[in-house]
Amino acid sequence: MAPLWRALEQYRDRVAARPIAALFDADPARAEAFSVSAAGLMLDYSKTGVCAQGMAHLLALADGAGVEARRDAMFRGAAINETEGRAVLHTALRDPDGPPLVVDGVDVRPGIAGTLARMEAMAADVRAGRVRGAGGAITDVVNIGIGGSDLGPAMAVQALAPYHDGPRCHFVSNVDGAHVHDVLAGLDPARTLVIVASKTFTTLETMTNAATARDWMARAVADPGAQFVALSSAGDRAAAFGIPPDRVFGFEDWVGGRYSVWGPIGLSLMLAIGPERFRDFLAGAAAMDAHFRSAPLASSMPVLLALVGVWHAQVCGHATRAVIPYDQRLARLPAYLQQLEMESNGKRVGMDGRDLDRPSGPIVWGEPGTNGQHAFMQLIHQGTRVVPVEFLLAARGHEADLAHHHRLLVANCLAQAEALMRGRTLEAARAGLSAAALGGAELERQARHRVFPGNRPSTVLLYSRLTPRMLGAVLALYEHRVFVEGVILGINPFDQWGVELGKELAVSLTPLLEGTAEGGAHDASTLRLVAMVRADGVAPG
Numbered sequence: 001m002a003p004l005w006r007a008l009e010q011y012r013d014r015v016a017a018r019p020i021a022a023l024f025d026a027d028p029a030r031a032e033a034f035s036v037s038a039a040g041l042m043l044d045y046s047k048t049g050v051c052a053q054g055m056a057h058l059l060a061l062a063d064g065a066g067v068e069a070r071r072d073a074m075f076r077g078a079a080i081n082e083t084e085g086r087a088v089l090h091t092a093l094r095d096p097d098g099p100p101l102v103v104d105g106v107d108v109r110p111g112i113a114g115t116l117a118r119m120e121a122m123a124a125d126v127r128a129g130r131v132r133g134a135g136g137a138i139t140d141v142v143n144i145g146i147g148g149s150d151l152g153p154a155m156a157v158q159a160l161a162p163y164h165d166g167p168r169c170h171f172v173s174n175v176d177g178a179h180v181h182d183v184l185a186g187l188d189p190a191r192t193l194v195i196v197a198s199k200t201f202t203t204l205e206t207m208t209n210a211a212t213a214r215d216w217m218a219r220a221v222a223d224p225g226a227q228f229v230a231l232s233s234a235g236d237r238a239a240a241f242g243i244p245p246d247r248v249f250g251f252e253d254w255v256g257g258r259y260s261v262w263g264p265i266g267l268s269l270m271l272a273i274g275p276e277r278f279r280d281f282l283a284g285a286a287a288m289d290a291h292f293r294s295a296p297l298a299s300s301m302p303v304l305l306a307l308v309g310v311w312h313a314q315v316c317g318h319a320t321r322a323v324i325p326y327d328q329r330l331a332r333l334p335a336y337l338q339q340l341e342m343e344s345n346g347k348r349v350g351m352d353g354r355d356l357d358r359p360s361g362p363i364v365w366g367e368p369g370t371n372g373q374h375a376f377m378q379l380i381h382q383g384t385r386v387v388p389v390e391f392l393l394a395a396r397g398h399e400a401d402l403a404h405h406h407r408l409l410v411a412n413c414l415a416q417a418e419a420l421m422r423g424r425t426l427e428a429a430r431a432g433l434s435a436a437a438l439g440g441a442e443l444e445r446q447a448r449h450r451v452f453p454g455n456r457p458s459t460v461l462l463y464s465r466l467t468p469r470m471l472g473a474v475l476a477l478y479e480h481r482v483f484v485e486g487v488i489l490g491i492n493p494f495d496q497w498g499v500e501l502g503k504e505l506a507v508s509l510t511p512l513l514e515g516t517a518e519g520g521a522h523d524a525s526t527l528r529l530v531a532m533v534r535a536d537g538v539a540p541g
């Protein structure tokens, strides 16, 4: 791989001074040539510095890293999560009727289809009022989970609000008691279903919140266990918590937490939108899977998105990537992608156990547009750092009577992408000021502040509108993009050892805060902060 990286870096140096806009002047067909369509999505990556020759280098990198072989190994159930010795088969969850898929000697398809059927029966019973609370039909569902057991369903439930026709869904993740308190405060325990979503059923936050929710329910209802459901790989622990086996929806260790919305962890979404639309959500993802499996690297949307990402993060050294959905209902998508991308590729050691010799995956952040325009876009347009932007945009909204809102939304998104690339020269800034009747020294003083350097890269992911199927395709696209980036970097995107140390230290600090232990192997700053917290925020001595 080293010679391929070197060739790419030399190429970068050769084209460093070339503005993106000049690529359009040189190639009238650039907008079409640097776009790709799949599964109802269209990705336009023409407003980036990537050109045909650069793409050839990037594709050589993907080829050299063995992306296709690794992809095929993932889909056939090989144990590509090597640090944990596991297969990676969340893709099988969205293809329940596919051909036999044997992992460790067992065909996993019947189990997937069976669990999906159980979820559908449960969702149908709750939605029809056949599964009831002590006080009547279920009006509210509370999903208690964190990380992958929260971000996926919480994001998707918000994204698909126009399709809700089931109970209201709420999400509790933070161990901060304020979260569970505020969510439960507005609910009737006798008509609430609590979903405890935890792959391991050991996660501190989830177990603490689940116990609190059970106490809350027990104060109002004779049999609180009857209004609890568990989504977990650890049926025994769910049973010990008091949730009967027929209310436990299991999944295997080949489904990673941040890839789990497609199975039982998606139950809250299924309750909100119904089993049929949940199947559409799976079908959208399956369509992207089929594209990823069959398209050549050079026309594969996940591969191209990944290569643009590699160009920005590892080749050009842009440390962050902004994801800006011009789609208010995707407000939680950046948070979802933060886990998906940063927990997957935020690693400094490669699969071979050696330190990476280039940056790991980038910092991902974002907020919906147009809100971002009145907050952080200033820095993206005129700051000293380059932040590649990924815009997401629906051609149509769901609010037919508010089409004028949507036109303004679209205009703003496209304007941002155009402004980032084109910028505004000093001459143009001067002309604008003189048209506003400014002149002389004052004009010169003001003009530089109005210059936009331009040449700032962005991509646009366009879809007709955010249906369950579209959302499925978008999420699968991002999953595969993360996978391809991981392969190219030589990272295992499917473990997350970096979350462990903090958890261990929190366990050892809790007795100090309770006053049941003193000292221990903690630094002086930490011990002083503990003492201050115990003294109610007042400095000791």
Ligand SMILES: O=P(O)(O)OC[C@H]1O[C@](O)(CO)[C@@H](O)[C@@H]1O
Residues within 6 Å of the ligand: 146, 147, 148, 149, 197, 198, 199, 200, 201, 202, 203, 206, 257, 258, 343, 496, 499
């Ligand atoms: O579903 P669980 O086991 O409660 O884990 C929740 C989350 O915790 C992590 O293990 C680490 O933060 C995530 O990967 C996972 O999604």
